Amino acid sequence: MALRVSASEVNLHSRKPQSARVRVAVRLRPYAKQDDEKQQGPCVRGIDAQSLEIINWRNQTETVCYQFDKFYGEKASQLDVYKGSVLPILGHILNGQNASVFAYGPTGAGKTHTMLGSPEQPGVIPRALRDIFQMTRELRSQAEHENWDFTITMSYLEIYQEKVLDLLEPKQQDLPIREDMNKNIFIPNLTQKVIASFAEFEKQFIPASQNRTVASTKLNSRSSRSHSVLLLKVVKKERVSPFRQLTGKLYLIDLAGSEDNRRTGNQGIRLKESGAINSSLFVLSKVVDALNQGLPRIPYRDSKLTRLLQDSLGGTAHSVVVTNISPEHKYYFDTLSALNFAAKSKQVVNKPFTQETIQSMGKVPMKRTHERQDSEDCEQAKKSRIEEGEETPPKPKVARSPLPNIENLDPGVVQRLLRLDSLMRNDANGMPQLDTPKRERLALLKVVEESQNEIMQLKERQKELEERVRVQNTSQTSSDETPNTSLEIKASRLPLPHRSCTANVRKQAVVLPMKTRSPLTAVMEGNFFTMQNKCKDTSVTEENKEEWELKINDDLLKQHRSNILSLLNTGSLKELKTLQKIGDKKAQLILGWREVNGPFMQIEDLQKVDGISAKQMASFLKANILGSIGR
Template identity: 35%
Template sequence: MEKRNCPPSPSPRSTEKSGRDLRSGDSNGGTNTNSNTITRGEKGVNVQVILRCRPLSDEETKSNTPVVISCNERRREVAATQIIANKQIDRTFAFDKVFGPSSKQKDLFEQSISPIVNEVLEGYNCTIFAYGQTGTGKTYTMEGGGTRKTKNGELPTDAGVIPRAVRQIFDILEAQCAEYSMKVTFLELYNEEITDLLAPEEPKFPVPEDKTKKPIALMEDGKGFVFVRGLEEEIVYSAGEIYKILDKGSAKRRTAETLLNKQSSRSHSIFSITIHIKELTHEGEEMIKIGKLNLVDLAGSENISRSGARDGRAREAGEINKSLLTLGRVINALVEHSGHVPYRDSKLTRLLRDSLGGKTKTCIIATISPSVYCLEETLSTLDYAHRAKNIKNKPEVNQRMMKSAMIKDLYYEIDRLKQEVFAAREKNGIYIPRERYLQEEAEKKAMTEKIERLGVDLEARDKQLVELKELYDAEQLLSAELGEKTRQDPEKSLVDCAYNLRAELENAAADVSGLFCKNRFGISAQGLKESVQKLKILHGSVFWRNRVRKQITCYNELQCSLSKQEERLAHFAKKQREGHLRAVEASRSISKITAGFFHSLDIHASKLSSILEETQSVQNQQLLDLEKKFEECAANEEKQLLEKVAEMLASSNARKKQLVQTAVGSLRESAVNRTSHLQKEISTAQDFNSSVREKWGVYMEETEKNYIEDTTAIDTGRSCLAEVLVECKGKDKHGCTTVEERRGFTFQPWQRKHGICGFYRQDRNRNQPIAARSKLSSAVSSTLENIDVANKALLSSIDSSLKLDHDACANIGSILTPCHEEMRELKGEHQSKVVEITENAGKCLEEEYLVDEPSCSTPRRRQIDLPSVESIEELRTPDYDELLKSFQESRGSWKQANGDMRHFSQAQEPTSRSLEIQESLS
């Protein structure tokens, strides 16, 4: 077994020499081209290609059919094993997704199709089509294994892509509680004729199947979009309705038993779902989003001899292969970016135009069989699908329509229809609008021309037929006449005549011999006379005999020519009959001949394409050789040039490096200076802060001490005063009682005046402590009030100083944080700039100025980017003054740009604030 591994080739190319031909579509040579990782850009999105290999059928398993396909789902690769000249050759193909024989319908749908369905609901047009040899599972993948009945609303495990997509669409729309409308179409393309699988069945009596299917026309609108005229669109409201429609349409599809598939689809089918979803814009406007999903089940590509197709089936197969061949040519043209893409060569490619190289998102499911007997077709499918991977589409979301615009459109449509109805009612006979009339007239004209051509053809054939008939009649007449003549039989009379003549001749001979005898023995004159007479008779009879003889030969010749004529006539008549029959059946057989012609054309075309491929591969090889030589030559020249350039650039590079290093050094230095300056500022601010704190602590301590002293002094004063007060009260009481006593016992008139006066004097003296007491109490209360006021003032001043201090702290913090941030940013920026500059310098050195190192292989072809004279001139170091000036300018602008000045002024702020605080504290 020979198994060689080649590195992934950048372009898919089959190399007979290599044992393993890994095909990969992406330009990096990698194999990961999953739709999610597809590069989207101006160039578009690659068509997604999925490969599915079916399991061996029961018969194949029973007959121990060898398996030649192995699928690596993880690596997304398929390998086909081929034996050529007793050597095993593995060919490996990479795809976007690979599903092996044991893969489930659910897995295929969830992994590959479900995201596409979501995109349809986002407003894209998407197409999924199945391509592959007959009997490889296209219909199984698209529609399912046949059991479409749902169990408790669940889909059966073998349900295919179509029912699952339908279910997903309805599930999502219902979950979103969306307002939507949905319509479906289902068409079949058979022998280049389109029929509507949803068209109502009109005929009431049984007619052959082919007659019930009316072909419908494929039209192009003014913008080049293709549409099928009169295609039935069914509005649907549930998944169940779609399943019914699918069943109805599928049952109408043309299927037949082939050697490769018991129920082989003989036509291409396209099932389309169009969804209109209502959505609200931010402004509250109602918009209609439109998405379309096309699900295409292609008829099987097949080898006519292996599929056992004959007569009608062979023609079918020829047509199928023809449309698939055009599909292949379209794919090739798209991949090779050739100017002309032959979309118009078949109806299938016209219908799929937007899905191949258009604005639609497309996914191809290529199906293959693992059997060794299908290897040839499998390789062809793999090639086909692999090539299709390189088609790029440019998907666009369908323009959302304002609901009002859509309603307007519908009104317009209704108006148009109303006009038609009105026109038809008002006029005598049938009346249609001008455009329709012109269109139909054009169609009619084309039809008339076609009919005329056919009429002329028919006339010519009729003429030919009449001529042939005339000729035939003339020949018939001639042959009848000759027959009549032959029937009369003159032969017998002639023979009789001949016999008579012979007898006479015999007699005459006897007479002559008698005469001779007589003459010798003396014959008389009379005898002589008689003899002369007899001789005359004899002479006559001899003459007649000669004539008879001549007549006999003439007769024989006539006979001979007659038989020849008869033969010729019979032959001619036969030919005429054949010609007549041919002429009668000419119109019927012409289609057969055409079919044969097309078939042979197909064969020739496929031969030609294979020859073309061969030629292409040879040319490719030659081109490769040329390219190689050219690259070698270019590499040498490049090397020499690069050496020179490298020398030239080495010095300038060193200078540049020096320049860069100096610039970086100065930048670093300025950064360090700025950092140290900032740090100094921060430390000054911190010192100031700590000194303020210290002072504040001392002040607080002193204030507290004073307060405590004051409070204790007040307390002692208060207690002293209270004691004095108590003492005064006691004395006052005692004084009062004494006065009362005296008033009672010594009241005399002469003494009364003195006594009263004395009493009043005494009383006045006794009133002195009361006044003192009131004075004292008022002094105490005023002192207390003063103390309270002082306390309050002190407390408020403490509060305000605390607040000021807090504010000052906060200010310092707010100044410090941005300063720190700025510092960090500045540092980071500097570092990243330094790294960037170093990297760029390194890259520049490596990529542009270093001479290629010898790698013993042809260097990659590339464009040499020669530096211009100006750029070299720019490398010169400018004048010192100029440099200084530009540096200062740049520094100034840089300062402004970075808000440097602002920071600086902000940095000054704390000082003035701290002064304020100091003032307030003092």
């Protein structure tokens, strides 16, 4: 007979059962007989309604036993899973508390089937929506809830490659996840649709489900490539005083499955998606470990998924984890990993509380949290002890009398006070009196006076030096003033923009700014271009500085533009990257645009490429034309 080793012997110390701890259910997918299984049979089997066992891979004659809140075998139906694990927590939502249900497990284990199901076998999401609408209708019919209104809104999103995407409005891309002052997680600008019946829910949900990212792999023809989250918010509002409002949220989460790329055959974009999925699930496991170990920092922010599940794991929600596993031997290690995660999740304890707001007539809504309720209870208990004589009432606070009116003081005292105030303001050049002996105070005042005299001497010395420099500059200008109509072009002053320009090219290019009273023109060798003074006024002053204009030969300009256009239309990725201002990313964009729209008719068509603005286009032309001339 096979020996059984209890998982509790090797796992961490489990916490005592509490009503708010995370409840874990395990669902075993039916066994699919495969040709390569060689009649090995399943590696997992159920023991009872809460226990299962799996073969110990170290010793095939032993099994490891796990115990959870619920175990659903191969013959369990969708209704069994829903009634046994999900239905008991729905009542909390109508009482202003949060709840969450998420399916976890490796790819191909049946998570999406558990959450969505089919028209013949509906899953958790459609069944939960039907029951919530049914519960609200029953509450409206009761006399104690006749003054209450119920509003149900839905939001639907997916986390794809660490980006939060709105499935109801696909235009909403990469939404942020925020936390309000009450530590509640929310997503700004996430679409919320008000639904009054299950038909309205289907009208919104079915088109949104088609926006979710799925793809085919070797293990699953419709593999989920993202984590999807359906958020339902139920607001229960009172129409009469004190106008209470209860807000409950339900998170229905279908996690993407962990993947072994050696078996799925992922390549390209599928491989990138698989990496993002496995990374987020790894962070999820780290969060559970940190909660169980009581670490001071929980790594919720390391992943968008764990950030969104912050209320569900160690937060304020009633949480249920439905772990889906496969019985085949080839999925053994995926199944074992999922069972270990489920065993750790069972030890996490949440602290749910009722979210209630109260609004009296003519007053601003005030949120009643559990801390406020505790303080009110303490005040009430203290008041009752005082009334029963068990505690003495506190002494009433005596209000301090205001300062005496100056008119009621003796005139002599007033004069002395005013004289003292004048001394405090004017003594020691405005410096306040220090609580120091008189001798030290006088020494300090002497040091201050000496410092002020030294500062005045330095200022006078500075003025003398400035005057001397001004006189020298005036005399030098008058002696060196000679007309000069031509200018020798020196190297090293004109920075050519081309990256591969040599030292010889740099030596041909800059105009040194000189003070002259006549229009100035510099001609480069080979008649490549001219630089002219644009100022009409020949006088040069500090207010009217010289401006230079670059003029290029027209034939040469056309030739270089033609060369650049030819390179844009026929160049490879490596050749495009030789252009100025064109890197690897822009070169790829140019190639993609050229394949879709054909060749460029003119260089200015480069602005039509996404990611290249008009300003970048002007910089591109200037850099490449001057660079071509430099060659």
